[in-house]
Amino acid sequence: IVNNVLSVTALQLALGTGARRFHVSSAFSAKVAMSRFEPASSVNYGKMHENINIVRRRLGRPLTLSEKIVYGHLDDPAGQDIERGRTYLRLRPDRVAMQDATAQMAMLQFISSGLPRVAVPSTIHCDHLIEAQIGGPEDLQRAKEVNEEVYNFLATAAAKYGVGFWKPGSGIIHQIILENYAYPGVMLIGTDSHTPNGGGLGSICIGVGGADAVDVMAGIPWELKCPNVIGVKLTGALSGWTSPKDVILKVAGILTVKGGTGAIVEYHGPGVDSISCTGMATICNMGAEIGATTSIFPYNHRMKTYMEKTGRGEISAVADQFKEDLVPDNGCEYDQVVEINLSELKPHINGPFTPDLAHPVSEIGATAKKNGWPLEVKVGLIGSCTNSSYEDMGRAASLAKQALDRGMKCKAQFTVTPGSEQIRATIERDGYAKILSDVGGIVLANACGPCIGQWDRKDVKKGEKNTIVTSYNRNFTARNDANPATHAFVTSPEIVTAMAIAGTLDFNPETDFLTAPNGEKFKLEAPTGDELPSKDFDPGQDTYQYPPAESSSVMVNVSPSSNRLQLLEPFDKWQGKDLEDMRILIKVKGKCTTDHISAAGPWLKFRGHLDNISNNMLIGAVNIDNDAVNKVKNLLTGEFGGVPDVARHYKVGLMGRPLWRLDSKAPGQWSELGGACCLGATPPRRTRHHRQELCQNPRDKSEEAGPAASDFCRPQRLRQNSPR
Numbered sequence: 001i002v003n004n005v006l007s008v009t010a011l012q013l014a015l016g017t018g019a020r021r022f023h024v025s026s027a028f029s030a031k032v033a034m035s036r037f038e039p040a041s042s043v044n045y046g047k048m049h050e051n052i053n054i055v056r057r058r059l060g061r062p063l064t065l066s067e068k069i070v071y072g073h074l075d076d077p078a079g080q081d082i083e084r085g086r087t088y089l090r091l092r093p094d095r096v097a098m099q100d101a102t103a104q105m106a107m108l109q110f111i112s113s114g115l116p117r118v119a120v121p122s123t124i125h126c127d128h129l130i131e132a133q134i135g136g137p138e139d140l141q142r143a144k145e146v147n148e149e150v151y152n153f154l155a156t157a158a159a160k161y162g163v164g165f166w167k168p169g170s171g172i173i174h175q176i177i178l179e180n181y182a183y184p185g186v187m188l189i190g191t192d193s194h195t196p197n198g199g200g201l202g203s204i205c206i207g208v209g210g211a212d213a214v215d216v217m218a219g220i221p222w223e224l225k226c227p228n229v230i231g232v233k234l235t236g237a238l239s240g241w242t243s244p245k246d247v248i249l250k251v252a253g254i255l256t257v258k259g260g261t262g263a264i265v266e267y268h269g270p271g272v273d274s275i276s277c278t279g280m281a282t283i284c285n286m287g288a289e290i291g292a293t294t295s296i297f298p299y300n301h302r303m304k305t306y307m308e309k310t311g312r313g314e315i316s317a318v319a320d321q322f323k324e325d326l327v328p329d330n331g332c333e334y335d336q337v338v339e340i341n342l343s344e345l346k347p348h349i350n351g352p353f354t355p356d357l358a359h360p361v362s363e364i365g366a367t368a369k370k371n372g373w374p375l376e377v378k379v380g381l382i383g384s385c386t387n388s389s390y391e392d393m394g395r396a397a398s399l400a401k402q403a404l405d406r407g408m409k410c411k412a413q414f415t416v417t418p419g420s421e422q423i424r425a426t427i428e429r430d431g432y433a434k435i436l437s438d439v440g441g442i443v444l445a446n447a448c449g450p451c452i453g454q455w456d457r458k459d460v461k462k463g464e465k466n467t468i469v470t471s472y473n474r475n476f477t478a479r480n481d482a483n484p485a486t487h488a489f490v491t492s493p494e495i496v497t498a499m500a501i502a503g504t505l506d507f508n509p510e511t512d513f514l515t516a517p518n519g520e521k522f523k524l525e526a527p528t529g530d531e532l533p534s535k536d537f538d539p540g541q542d543t544y545q546y547p548p549a550e551s552s553s554v555m556v557n558v559s560p561s562s563n564r565l566q567l568l569e570p571f572d573k574w575q576g577k578d579l580e581d582m583r584i585l586i587k588v589k590g591k592c593t594t595d596h597i598s599a600a601g602p603w604l605k606f607r608g609h610l611d612n613i614s615n616n617m618l619i620g621a622v623n624i625d626n627d628a629v630n631k632v633k634n635l636l637t638g639e640f641g642g643v644p645d646v647a648r649h650y651k652v653g654l655m656g657r658p659l660w661r662l663d664s665k666a667p668g669q670w671s672e673l674g675g676a677c678c679l680g681a682t683p684p685r686r687t688r689h690h691r692q693e694l695c696q697n698p699r700d701k702s703e704e705a706g707p708a709a710s711d712f713c714r715p716q717r718l719r720q721n722s723p724r
Helices: 008-015 024-028 045-059 065-071 100-113 136-146 148-161 173-180 195-201 210-217 244-255 270-274 277-290 301-309 313-321 361-371 390-405 421-429 432-438 493-502 601-606 610-616 643-653 669-676 709-713
Strands: 088-091 095-099 122-125 164-166 187-190 204-207 222-225 228-235 263-268 294-296 336-341 348-350 358-360 377-383 413-417 441-443 466-470 486-491
Touching: 045 065, 045 313, 065 088, 065 204, 065 263, 065 294, 095 100, 095 173, 095 210, 100 122, 100 148, 100 210, 122 173, 136 148, 148 164, 173 187, 173 195, 173 277, 187 195, 187 210, 195 204, 195 277, 195 294, 195 301, 204 294, 210 222, 228 244, 228 270, 244 277, 244 336, 244 348, 244 358, 244 486, 263 277, 277 294, 277 301, 277 390, 301 313, 348 361, 358 361, 377 390, 377 493, 390 421, 390 432, 390 493, 413 432, 413 493, 421 432, 432 441, 466 493, 486 493, 601 610, 610 643
Parallel strands: 095 122, 095 187, 122 164, 187 204, 228 263, 228 336, 263 294, 377 413, 377 466, 413 441, 466 486
Antiparallel strands: 088 222, 348 358, 348 486
């Protein structure tokens, strides 16, 4: 409908019997670009609407919002077998986004496909390779020098194959997507766990592995197990110290890190309208920590306002015409329902060592004392892809100003990470950056930084017990600073700022007093901040590289001697026989996230070199046989060694005999098998948290293996001529 000028009669036929009657004027809409960077690619609500009607007639029931968008992107809506939690769907996502660490392997795979250009709009975002050391400008310049080879590869590969390229300093991938590419009803896949951030704009945005991204870029239908749908009904309204972050912290405490497995979390109810668009994005972002496929909010006026403020009013105008496709049907059913009264919700803080250990802020001090957790807050860190919006920075600055007005600065170290160049430039223009700096904050580069372990921390030694408080999303052991003794807690930017000012974990800003240098005791007033700037956003520096229309002359070079990049060699052609009796390298115990499978931090530099990154494979996972980390038995020698070392020995000793497979949708991690072992297996699309799902013996009927263990180690056929 958006793509074509239709007569009223044709429009009615397209809508079908009983469908909502749109305003006649919508029939004459001109094409609307998906983004200002891609004028030739148009929003296509008409196709999604048509698919939704086909599926609704087939299923004969009301649909959730998640189902509308997912089924609206089916490759074959008339023939697709659809059953929540059982069937695998073949989908046609609208676009692909890749961060610079995972983009390396994805682009290497795409190059090996032999295709001349990507089939859908795609982008690369340079945010993961910038290490926090001194401050934004210095750290950015150092990253450009250290990673010059990788950045040049990504820039030329992007230009060669028609991919948009966001240069270092542009910002964090998820904030860039929210500002430019997400819109209600779009389906986007991204090579990062927190791609679901886009759900704050009513999008289905799913984190996937590099191989999945290559499928979509190559024009191949993407497979996803038909997700269940968990409904979170919000009533009441946020106020005072309670923030959107507290919603997901509460949900994480209820559902735990595995509670969202195989499901989309769909927020609905009257409380939704009290949350800003960027606040909704915060909630969806951290849905990755409960193992959810993704999370989403229904289209409303908060999203419309954000779209207009970020220069996409044309899209929101068309979305208004298709609003019934962008909200759940009345009477739709969820597989599980959680209800939260926002008026009763209190500020929360989760941790340490896991993001689902939830505590009300009012109780964390007593809990910390009981458990022997350090009370002194060494560092408070705000920002990251989860909480770096204009609203977040404004609310934090409102607290910092109260302290400054009384002559106080932060007792703890304090860092600020803007989510994008646009946010950095705007908070600098509007004075927030100065306030946060004056209170003691160090403004870091527009990048992931400490959130993913890119932090050259100097104030504590490795092994020294300490506490940090962040507005990030994950706090697994050693994630932020490589120190397993660091007790990391996640909370809202407001609570981080308050605790950084107070310098202690047992400070409850709702009840406790601070003491000014002159001896005056005072309480911090509840934070305030504008949802969006009163003026337009300041875009800052132009950091986007358009792909050229003609790219045949663009050269992409990879040095054979590089330790950062390595061209891929194709798998041997399948011989027509399934792989059976595969040996088990490791059976993993307990929680096994992407941090355990292939940690980030210093290893990010090798994400484009399959052989080198394979030295990182499962070195953080716990072996169920001996409760040890990175210690497995070599069945050929009887000796114990590290996981990658034993795998490499098998690769040589068994002369290519099949070993094992890893069930993962983690970006690029499946391919490490090919580097360290003699087989890399095509992974089915699974959840982010691989709880007891790695390398299960198909004959193991133990409780640990679970009822679906055979699914995880069944022999896999590798597709011939696959870019994988």
